[in-house]
Amino acid sequence: MLKVNLSDTIAAISTAAGSGGIGIVRISGSEAIELADNIFVSNKGKRLSLQKSHTIHYGNIVQDGKIIDEVLVSVMKAPNTYTREDIVEINTHGGHRAVTAVLNAVIKEGARLAEPGEFTKRAFLNGRIDLTQAEAVIDIINAKTDKSREMAVARLGGRLSEKIKELRESILTMLAHIEAAIAYPEHDDETMTYEMIEKGTREAIEGVKSLIASADMGKIYRDGIKTVILGKPNVGKSSLLNAFLEEDRAIVTDIPGTTRDIVSELVNIEGIPLNIIDTAGIRATDNVIEKIGVERARSLADEADLILLVFDGSRELSDEDRELIELTKDKKTIALVNKQDMEQKLDIDGTGIEPVYISVKNNKGIDEIYRRIKAMFDSGDIENDSMALISGERNKASLLKALQSLENVIETVENTMPEDFVSMDLTAAYEALGEITGETLEEDVIDKIFSEFCLGK
Numbered sequence: 001m002l003k004v005n006l007s008d009t010i011a012a013i014s015t016a017a018g019s020g021g022i023g024i025v026r027i028s029g030s031e032a033i034e035l036a037d038n039i040f041v042s043n044k045g046k047r048l049s050l051q052k053s054h055t056i057h058y059g060n061i062v063q064d065g066k067i068i069d070e071v072l073v074s075v076m077k078a079p080n081t082y083t084r085e086d087i088v089e090i091n092t093h094g095g096h097r098a099v100t101a102v103l104n105a106v107i108k109e110g111a112r113l114a115e116p117g118e119f120t121k122r123a124f125l126n127g128r129i130d131l132t133q134a135e136a137v138i139d140i141i142n143a144k145t146d147k148s149r150e151m152a153v154a155r156l157g158g159r160l161s162e163k164i165k166e167l168r169e170s171i172l173t174m175l176a177h178i179e180a181a182i183a184y185p186e187h188d189d190e191t192m193t194y195e196m197i198e199k200g201t202r203e204a205i206e207g208v209k210s211l212i213a214s215a216d217m218g219k220i221y222r223d224g225i226k227t228v229i230l231g232k233p234n235v236g237k238s239s240l241l242n243a244f245l246e247e248d249r250a251i252v253t254d255i256p257g258t259t260r261d262i263v264s265e266l267v268n269i270e271g272i273p274l275n276i277i278d279t280a281g282i283r284a285t286d287n288v289i290e291k292i293g294v295e296r297a298r299s300l301a302d303e304a305d306l307i308l309l310v311f312d313g314s315r316e317l318s319d320e321d322r323e324l325i326e327l328t329k330d331k332k333t334i335a336l337v338n339k340q341d342m343e344q345k346l347d348i349d350g351t352g353i354e355p356v357y358i359s360v361k362n363n364k365g366i367d368e369i370y371r372r373i374k375a376m377f378d379s380g381d382i383e384n385d386s387m388a389l390i391s392g393e394r395n396k397a398s399l400l401k402a403l404q405s406l407e408n409v410i411e412t413v414e415n416t417m418p419e420d421f422v423s424m425d426l427t428a429a430y431e432a433l434g435e436i437t438g439e440t441l442e443e444d445v446i447d448k449i450f451s452e453f454c455l456g457k
């Protein structure tokens with residue numbers, strides 16, 4: 001069990017640093033209301049501890065005879081609160097000094113400064129939400145697009161928890177059958193049991209696989225599609241980046257080799273975030289420095305979720321172009337033939353490439369690039385039930401572990417090895433899935449997850 005001190009009352013500023021209309025100091029714990037009462041002076045002489053839950057009260061925060069700020073105080077009593085503990089939220093004026101002074105007053109009354117994410121951690125430890133929901137809270141806060149926010153909201157509502165719960169329950173049922181078969185061998189037809197287990201395990205494998213597939217989509221919507229613009233020098237790579245950004249971010253000249261350093265920018269294309277990386281042009285020569293460029297292009301291509309491979313339509317296909325085609329052939333690539341406004345000399349028939357013809361100069365064909373990207377990444381799945389529910393590498397790693405164990409089960413069954421092996425692997429899968437909801441996770445891992453939260457959440 002987790003050894004966490006839930007008995008002390010914690011406090012933090014929950015609003016963002018800086019000036020705003022309102023700032024909020026949040027207090028949670030068994031002494032939250034009493035503590036607030038010590039510094040809250042209602043103009044009608046109200047005592048917070050005598051008020052009903054979920055009510056708001058007007059007055060001043062006063063300490064050592066001095067008014068610190070004029071405030072509105074919300075009183076929320078356990079258990080129907082964010083943390084399931086008593087919560088008081090003090091709405092102050094939103095200046096940094098005002099919220100800080102009120103927080104200091106609360107600390108002086110005996111509250112402890114909350115750690116990052118501690119309110120949400122308490123919600124988790126007190127059983128109000130599971131870990132998928134806690135992580136959804138961070139993801140909503142950090143969402144860079146509406147899509148990733150929508151996905152996180154679905155998780156907060158328990159969509160992922162339900163799926164994990166279903167999978168775990170079906171595994172548990174199988175485990176129970178095996179235990180029964182071991183305990184009462186005379187009552188159970190062994191082959192029957194194995195057939196049932198194989199079927200159940202295959203179903204579980206499908207379920208886990210579809211969640212893993214959604215993890216990749218989830219990552220893309222969360223962090224952006226890592227998009228690398230590749231091409232030989234002077235084809236218009238930096239110009240393309242600028243066209244996406246609708247501003248002159250990267251330096252563009254007619255001198256080949258203009259871009260030296262990697263430039264990267266986040267752009268939002270119809271709700272799909274692209275993390276676009278402009279690179280130095282690739283030259284396939286024997287020159288050592290240029291070779292480094294090719295190596296770098298190769299490693300960028302390896303890391304990319306999407307490659308935009310740019311050709312210059314006004315020049316003939318060169319060795320550099322061929323090298324780049326070779327280098328990107330197994331990757332998600334969109335080929336672009338640029339400079340359509342000029343006389344065309346490029347012949348890419350026979351390369352198997354179906355490019356988008358564009359002219360960055362005349363802003364032609366850029367929409368078609370967007371359409372291709374949407375078709376590639378917006379699988380429609382996102383809209384429906386198999387929504388990208390998985391967030392982050394942690395969940396994916398647990399799913400991969402579960403998958404491995406389930407695949408071991410199939411192997412054991414196929415080789416009619418002893419039941420003990422089956423139950424061992426099923427148990428491992430059951431536990432790996434439990435890590436996602438936080439049921440079978442080590443304390444330090446949980447601490448680490450919450451430490452990535454912002455203060456006051």
Ligand SMILES: Nc1nc2c(ncn2[C@@H]2O[C@H](COP(=O)(O)OP(=O)(O)OP(=O)(O)O)[C@@H](O)[C@H]2O)c(=O)[nH]1
Nearest residue numbers: 233234235236237238239254257258259281360361
């Ligand atoms: N005619 C024409 N010129 C273009 C077009 N797109 C880019 N250019 C020009 O091509 C030249 C090279 O453009 P850049 O965007 O710097 O090319 P790059 O691929 O980034 O080049 P390096 O950084 O040197 O590898 C510049 O003079 C651009 O103005 C286009 O669609 N038509």
Ligand SMILES: [Mg+2]
Nearest residue numbers: 237238258259
């Ligand atoms: Mg450039």
